[in-house]
Amino acid sequence: MSVLRRVVGIVRPGSVAVGIAVLLAGIFPVDPLPGTSTGMRGVDGQFSGKQGEVLLIRVPVGEVREGPPSVSGRFADRAIPFFRDSSATPSGSDRALVFIGLLGLDMQETPGTHELRVEVKSPAGTRQLSYNVLVIRERYPVQRLDLPREMVDLDEEHLIRVKAEQEQVRTVLDAVSPEKLWSGGFIEPLQGQPSGAFGGVRIINGQPRSPHNGEDIAAPMGTEVVATNDGIARLTVDHFFSGKGVVLDHGLGLYSMYFHLSEISVHDGEPVKRGQLVGKVGTSGRATGPHLHWAVRLNGSRVNPYSLVKLPLPSTSTLP
Numbered sequence: 001m002s003v004l005r006r007v008v009g010i011v012r013p014g015s016v017a018v019g020i021a022v023l024l025a026g027i028f029p030v031d032p033l034p035g036t037s038t039g040m041r042g043v044d045g046q047f048s049g050k051q052g053e054v055l056l057i058r059v060p061v062g063e064v065r066e067g068p069p070s071v072s073g074r075f076a077d078r079a080i081p082f083f084r085d086s087s088a089t090p091s092g093s094d095r096a097l098v099f100i101g102l103l104g105l106d107m108q109e110t111p112g113t114h115e116l117r118v119e120v121k122s123p124a125g126t127r128q129l130s131y132n133v134l135v136i137r138e139r140y141p142v143q144r145l146d147l148p149r150e151m152v153d154l155d156e157e158h159l160i161r162v163k164a165e166q167e168q169v170r171t172v173l174d175a176v177s178p179e180k181l182w183s184g185g186f187i188e189p190l191q192g193q194p195s196g197a198f199g200g201v202r203i204i205n206g207q208p209r210s211p212h213n214g215e216d217i218a219a220p221m222g223t224e225v226v227a228t229n230d231g232i233a234r235l236t237v238d239h240f241f242s243g244k245g246v247v248l249d250h251g252l253g254l255y256s257m258y259f260h261l262s263e264i265s266v267h268d269g270e271p272v273k274r275g276q277l278v279g280k281v282g283t284s285g286r287a288t289g290p291h292l293h294w295a296v297r298l299n300g301s302r303v304n305p306y307s308l309v310k311l312p313l314p315s316t317s318t319l320p
Contacts, residue, residue: 042115042132051138052107052199052304056311058085059118059129061097069122071099075133076114078299081252083180087314102254102311103133104298107199107211111137140199140211149205158240165239172235172247173255173297181251182229185313187274188306189226189258189294190281192219198304213302214257214295221262221290223281228256228294228305229274233266242293243285246278253299260287 049055059082061069073080082101103116118129154162195216202209227248234255235247245259246266262282266272281290296305 042113042130044118044129045131046134047103047116047131048134048136049105050136051105051109051111052302053105053307054298054303054311055103055105055133056313057082057101057103057116057118057131059099059101059120061099061120063096066123068097069120071101071118071120073101073103073116073118075103075116076109078301079176079253080116080118080299081176082118083252085314100314102252102298104301104303105133105135106301107138107140107213107303109135109301111135138199140201141196142201142203144203146205162240165237165241168237169235169247169257172249173300175234175249176253176299177232177249177251179251181231181249182254183274184229185311186228186309187226188309189228189256189278190217190219190223190292192217192223192281192292194306195291198306214259214293215305217292217294219281219290219292221281221283223290223292224277225258225261225279225281225292226275227272227278228309231256231272233268233270233272233278236264236266236268239285241286243287244279244282245293248272248278253297255297256305257293257295257297259293259295260285260291262290 047055047057057073057080059071061071068084071082073082080101080103082099085098085100099120101118112135114133114135116131116133118131120127120129195218197212198215200212202212229250231248231250233246234249236245237247238244239259242259244261244264245257246261246264248256248258250256258278260282261279261284264279265277266279272278281292283290294305296303296308298308
């Protein structure tokens, strides 16, 4: 495989500069990070993407006669699970295996070149692989607002509630289900007008707030919201800021979230299929109008949900 074919990135139409940067990253050597081995780093391939994107990492394992291996990755102190791509296995054989990992580049991932380490374990032994990942800076929108203080600052009672609600969601997202629960590609939860708010920073009364970690989709009140893929409803809530919401666990550290709903159609622990109704668009929580706040977490990374939808995932993929 040529070096150019190893370059993976999602480049927006018309972004010539980014396209050139991606190609150059694949053609020319990239300076290693401090403390890494020049002779080993990135020898197995090159990948690239913008902050907030999801990269599809394919690792060809080759012929395995002793039994299927286990494959795991590590990127920026985050574990990256891999699953077996059965569509790449001829005639159901265990030879020429390919494993897939979804690498989420956090919305605030440090730009530059980082190392993705992949470990392949089999009865014959352990093999270490090393890939270069070029993280390209994304330009997020900035919105400046001047609002009455009572609309911005929380009193002690509400502050305690908000912190408890944040911890509740964080605890759920920190858990990693060992099995891949989704199947095939991901779909949009509804047909609406995306705001392009992902990653946007609001500066309210001169003070910067946390960046917007999801996408807002405007739609009429009561519009049906469906699951982006198969999973399990891990948490249903009615929170102060985000209102009524659902957190779906798709396995292997991948979660999707749906907030500001007018009603919820699933319950905690319920298996959910892709396209199944999970709720309806509303204005619950702090919302200025009916819309869906749709967010995705992938192994702790805050990623743009539309990046997940664009991935060319195989229709049949199984764990070893």
